[in-house]
Amino acid sequence: MPKRFPPVHALAxxxxxxxxxxxxxxxxxxxITPSALSHRIRLLExxxxxxxxxxxxxAPTLTAFGRSYLDVVCVALRTLTDFPLPNKSSPAQPRIKLTVPPTFARCLLMPRLASFTAAHPDIVVDVFLSVPLYDLALSESDLEVRFGAGKYPDLETVKLLEEPAFPVASxxxxxxxxxIASPADLSKATLLRSALEPWKPWFDEAGLxxxxxxxxxRVDDLGLLLxxxxxxxxxxxTRQHFAQxxxxxxxxxxxxxxxxxxxPHAYYVVYEPSARARPEVQLFIDWLLAAYATA
Structure with a gap:
């Protein structure tokens, strides 16, 4: 059986x-964010x-085991750090880890992202996907775009995009x-369900x-729903940007x-309060808000 090694990012x-x-x-x-660091330490534990x-x-204090394990970890990390590497003097590029829902990424982010990378070619953007309403931890991302109600305790939350919802059919x-001639005729149709787009608020708007x-x-992905x-x-x-x-x-x-x-749901930019201290993250937040201000 192959040996299991502790993850280096958790050791660091x-x-x-x-x-x-x-x-x-x-x-x-x-x-990284404090929550990401806590996640890595829990992973190591x-x-x-x-x-x-x-x-x-x-302030967190080391356990007796933690103190003895730290000595071993420091030796291992020092060995890795001191090993001569080619191009070691090359400066690391600023990097942003962004987590977004898949339909937002496909329909709204990718058509616009080139304007950010063209303006800031020195900043690397890593895009990860999350499932709306399920992945509620920032994990190791610097920023997230979330589709939800906008209530995320202990996190900075800024509304990014809200569009009217309306029914569509083939x-x-x-x-x-x-x-279908009137809203009441929907009684003879199959209404596709999604936690992302509940029907009840629209029923009320239509007088039903x-x-x-x-x-x-039931489909909990806006792209698959369409x-x-x-x-x-x-x-x-659905919404205009997706259905158009x-x-x-x-x-x-x-x-x-x-x-x-x-x-009830809209897109929000979500991040740890400390994330803005990094210039590249602040630049990306400003770009997001400007890019979708007139969307």
Missing amino acids: AFEAAARSGSFAVAANQLC EFVGDRLFIRDGR PAYLERIGG DWQEPTTGL EAVRHGHGICL PLIASGEVVELFDIRLATP
Whole structure:
């Protein structure tokens, strides 16, 4: 059986936290968020099978095991650091780790991101994907774009983009069910469900005293939700930026003239308060807010 090795990024987090006596200071030194540093230390504690720090609300202190393990870690890291490497003097590029929902990444971020990279070619942007409403920890990202209600305790939250929600269907599906002339006719249709786009607020806007559907296909990805509509699975709620290409091509059509102006979910930029201290992160936050100010 191959040996398991402790993750080097977790060892570095442990050494920095032990040396500085502060998770916040160590996180700043490693250019990560405090929550990311805590995550790495927990990962290492799971690996070694024992606690490394005593966390009692004050500054973290090493356990007896942590003190003995620190000596071993420092020797190992010093060996890696002192090993001669080619191009070791090359300065590291500023880097931003950004986590975004997949449909936002595909439809809203990628068409605009070139303007940031062209203006700041020295900053590396790493894009990761998350599932809306499920991945609620910043993990190791510097910034996240979240699709949700905007209530994230202990995090800085800025609304980035909000669009009205409206129902769409494919022409073939409408023909199959005999057409839809009024909101009440939705009773004969299959309403596709998603935690991201609940129907009840739109029902209220349309004057329908209906409850949230409990049957029918459920899809918790906004892009896949539209694909389900395109393939004739039923009717869904969507937003302009996502549906416009399919509406323009005639693959889906908007139903009625009723749009929910303030749906329960919108896109938010979310980050640790300390993240703004890094110039590249502040630049990217400013770019995001400017890029979507008139979207």
